[in-house]
Amino acid sequence: MNYLKLNNGIEIPNIGIGTYMIEPDDAEMSVEFALKNGYRLIDTANAYMNEKAVGRGIKKSGVPRNEIFVSTKLWPSVYEDETSIDRTLERLRLDYIDLLFIHQPTSNWKEGYKQLEKAYKLGKIKSIGISNFEGKYIKELLETCEIKPQVIQVEAHPYFTQDDLRSIIDKDNIKIMSWYPLGHGDSSLINESIFTELSKKYNKSNVQIILKWHIQMGFIVIPGTKNQEHIKDNFDIFDFELTDEDMEKIASINKNVRYYNRTDAQLEHFKNWKPNFDNQK
Ligand SMILES: NC(=O)c1ccc[n+]([C@@H]2O[C@H](COP(=O)([O-])OP(=O)(O)OC[C@H]3O[C@@H](n4cnc5c(N)ncnc54)[C@H](OP(=O)(O)O)[C@@H]3O)[C@@H](O)[C@H]2O)c1
Secondary structure, eight states: OOEEEOTTSOEEESBOEEOTTOOHHHHHHHHHHHHHTTOOEEEOOGGGTOHHHHHHHHHHHOOOGGGOEEEEEEOGGGTTOTTHHHHHHHHHTOSOBSEEEEOOSOSSHHHHHHHHHHHHHTTSBSSEEEESOTTHHHHHHHHHOSSOOSEEEEEOBTTBOOHHHHHHHGGGTOEEEEESTTGGGOHHHHTOHHHHHHHHHHTOOHHHHHHHHHHHTTOEEOOBOOOHHHHHHHHOOOSOOOOHHHHHHHHTTOOOOOSOOOOHHHHHHHHHOOOOTTSOO
């Protein structure tokens, strides 16, 4: 594992484990197992309803807190609730969060971002993130924010390489954290012939080649899995390097196509989804 330096000097591991759609018991076990097997970055969110389980997994791992990088996300329904960050900390049983994102550009996201800036100044969060803020939203945010974000978490994989976004954020050294790095497990992406060819060349799996590509693109990658073999394999990618020629071949399969095309109606739906986040296992 390597670390990337964020634009505020904080260092972040370039690979971690994602916990989207992972039930609390599985999330607890996966987080504990991942940390015991060398991972130091965990990604969760209010909306995944597993922050309490993630907190338990962190404690059970026995890994010192200062070695672990925890990222989580505020959901739109709590952007204007001044208790939301403290309650997120309580669910995780942590006294600071390494990276807190605002999850979606909807509802009163400017107020949500101000909450992050305030918590950052108070030391409750060590870095600020935005998620799903491509296009007009990232431009508006960068024009209006007081503190520039350190990380943007967005869909990114070899079929969708976020070129437009990168041309906007590179000058502020804002790092991309890739979600759906494996296309949410899409077999046509994973089985692309270029990955099979490179898997033979390096004696690695197709998934390991894809994860290495993310890292060599400069992305932070957080594959989601509760399968212990996959957790171990996904971390075992630091004994080989893709060449420039390999990277060029992978670039040729870019389709500039997302798996998840968010609509304004979905943003409206997110705005109206108001679960009780404290009511989770
Ligand atoms: N900010 C956002 O709006 C947002 C949205 C989506 C996701 N995320 C974050 O990004 C993370 C990653 O996204 P994701 O989990 O949805 O998708 P993903 O990482 O692209 O794919 C997950 C799928 O890949 C499979 N997989 C993982 N490792 C594998 C391996 N070594 N071999 C074969 N299959 C493997 C998993 O199956 P197995 O369980 O069988 O391993 C799972 O079905 C999430 O967990 C979450 O933390 C954020």
